[in-house]
Amino acid sequence: MEVYLDNNATTMVDPIVFEEMKPFFCETYGNPNSLHRFGAGTHPKMMEALDYLYTGINADDEDDIIITSNATESINTVIKGVWVDEILNGNKNHIVTSEVEHPAVTAACRFLEAQGVSVTYLPVNENGVIEANTVKENIKDDTALVSIMWANNETGKLFPIEEIGKICKEANVLFHSDATQAIGKVLVDVQKANLDFMSFSAHKFHGPKGVGGTYIKKGVKLTPLLHGGEQMGGKRAGTVDVASMVGMGYAMHLATNEMALAYEDNHVRKLRDRLENAILELPETLVIGGTENRTPNTTLISIRGVEGESMLWDLNQKGIGASTGSACASEDLEANPVMNAFGSDSELAHTGVRFSLSRFNTQEQIDYAIEVIVNAVKRLRNLSSSYAYAPKSHESGL
Numbered sequence: 001m002e003v004y005l006d007n008n009a010t011t012m013v014d015p016i017v018f019e020e021m022k023p024f025f026c027e028t029y030g031n032p033n034s035l036h037r038f039g040a041g042t043h044p045k046m047m048e049a050l051d052y053l054y055t056g057i058n059a060d061d062e063d064d065i066i067i068t069s070n071a072t073e074s075i076n077t078v079i080k081g082v083w084v085d086e087i088l089n090g091n092k093n094h095i096v097t098s099e100v101e102h103p104a105v106t107a108a109c110r111f112l113e114a115q116g117v118s119v120t121y122l123p124v125n126e127n128g129v130i131e132a133n134t135v136k137e138n139i140k141d142d143t144a145l146v147s148i149m150w151a152n153n154e155t156g157k158l159f160p161i162e163e164i165g166k167i168c169k170e171a172n173v174l175f176h177s178d179a180t181q182a183i184g185k186v187l188v189d190v191q192k193a194n195l196d197f198m199s200f201s202a203h204k205f206h207g208p209k210g211v212g213g214t215y216i217k218k219g220v221k222l223t224p225l226l227h228g229g230e231q232m233g234g235k236r237a238g239t240v241d242v243a244s245m246v247g248m249g250y251a252m253h254l255a256t257n258e259m260a261l262a263y264e265d266n267h268v269r270k271l272r273d274r275l276e277n278a279i280l281e282l283p284e285t286l287v288i289g290g291t292e293n294r295t296p297n298t299t300l301i302s303i304r305g306v307e308g309e310s311m312l313w314d315l316n317q318k319g320i321g322a323s324t325g326s327a328c329a330s331e332d333l334e335a336n337p338v339m340n341a342f343g344s345d346s347e348l349a350h351t352g353v354r355f356s357l358s359r360f361n362t363q364e365q366i367d368y369a370i371e372v373i374v375n376a377v378k379r380l381r382n383l384s385s386s387y388a389y390a391p392k393s394h395e396s397g398l
């Protein structure tokens with residue numbers, strides 16, 4: 001049996017989404033900027049896709065959503081655009097973000113630091129969350145941007161975006177959230193969150209890889225990252241990948257409607273809890289960041305005495321796909337920065353395994369995964385020279 005439990009890395013394209021995309025390869029294949037019928041034929045479904053995107057994040061009709069290639073491009077567009085507008089051509093020189101952002105945020109910020117910008121990387125609290133007051137305490141007169149993720153990709157922890165949005169509005173500071181791991185898992189409302197910018201990626205909610213979006217609140221200036229043709233009103237040059245844009249719009253429609261979010265919060269959460277609770281019955285295991293206030297599909301579990309990479313190999317041999325953290329960093333065996341951010345000791349930081357589920361997982365799959373995981377832990381702990389578990393009288397030894 002094959003069981004895919006790495007949906008925070010990427011998801012399967014929903015077959016319904018794939019059907020919506022197909023016509024735009026060999027039938028309605030014109031360039032949307034061409035004036036003839038072959039180009040104009042793409043417009044109805046592109047407009048429908050935009051409608052789905054606006055509805056999915058509750059954007060106002062006058063706001064902008066530009067189509068990008070992924071969340072990384074969207075994030076760079078915001079951070080570097082604000083750098084140009086508010087720092088190079090303004091009187092600001094400070095950005096507030098967090099230690100546990102995705103590398104797309106932290107690497108873009110480190111690039112700006114190399115250009116002389118001051119960046120504050122806020123630590124998470126003992127529950128793995130950035131506190132709104134900590135953001136407030138670190139906003140200065142020359143703060144150009146606050147950028148805090150909506151949900152953490154490793155732990156699933158949800159951050160107080162609406163509170164932070166109020167703080168930024170009162171302080172008149174631009175606010176961006178990387179919502180890549182939130183869309184399709186929890187309700188994302190850009191207006192309630194007082195966001196000026198938001199980034200997202202279709203392949204995290206059963207859309208195609210290679211397409212994402214940047215939300216820009218009406219009236220907020222943002223210098224483009226890419227210059228060239230007049231696509232997206234000059235806000236993102238380059239011919240739009242029509243099939244992917246249509247796919248992202250439909251995936252947003254399927255993932256963010258009321259029934260879909262209820263399914264995530266019930267069915268997917270129940271499967272995640274079933275898997276998590278079975279692993280927590282093993283001695284010396286713990287959920288990094290705790291079990292409260294998380295996306296319903298994610299668990300990051302430390303299994304003492306079991307190297308995360310060794311566990312992944314065992315699981316892969318049995319048809320199960322999981323991860324120790326972001327795929328973009330998987331090759332790097334350095335301790336997981338998120339684990340480190342929680343102040344976990346170095347051994348703990350190397351023993352995290354992330355399981356991230358989706359609406360396509362079944363109870364049969366989860367029960368199979370539990371059996372494989374428990375057996376893998378027994379095998380690996382027995383092999384470990386450094387792990388010696390002395391069971392208390394009421395515990396069965398492993």
Ligand SMILES: Cc1ncc(COP(=O)(O)O)c(CNc2co[nH]c2=O)c1O
Pocket residue numbers: 008009010070071072073102104149151152153154178180181201203212325326327328
């Ligand atoms: C919070 C967050 N932001 C941005 C990105 C980048 O998205 P992309 O540009 O579409 O690649 C990711 C991808 N996160 C992961 C990729 O693999 N495992 C992960 O956790 C993410 O989780």
